[in-house]
Amino acid sequence: MASASASASYRCAACGADLNVTAAHLFPAGLYFEAGNKGTLSFAWMDESRLRFAPEDRIAPFFETRNYWGIQRKRTLISCDACGCLLGHIYDDGPPVMDGIGQLGMGPSQVIPRHPRYRIKIKAVAAPAPPPAAAYGKQ
C-alpha cells in the first residue's frame, strides 16, 4: 500500500496533473464496499474542478462481487480534466448517510442515501511523493 504524507497530492499518471486530493481524502482502510475495492483507491471527496464526469448507463451484465451485480449498470465515469484519461468511476455504495432525516424527510426508515465513492484505479494515478527525509530515523 502507498504510504504517503497527508499533504501530498495524487497526480494523473498519464499527464502529471495535480488532482488536489491526498491520502487524507481516502475512505478509512478496511471500509466495506459492496462493489469491492480491488486494484482501486476509494476517495470520499475529490476536487471536481480537476475532473470531467460523464454518465455511463448501459445494459450489460456485470458481476463484481457477490453483493454487487446486475444487468443494467449506472455509474459515472471520472476522467482527468487536463488530458481526458479515464481515472475511475463514481459508485453509489459509500457509507450510508446517517446524520440526516432520511430520503424525502420521512425518517431514517426510508431507503438510506449513500455517500458517493470516487473509485480511482491505482494505476491511473501517481502516488504522492514520499515525505521528506526528516521523517526517517524516527521510530
Ligand SMILES: [Zn+2]
Ligand atoms: Zn491527465
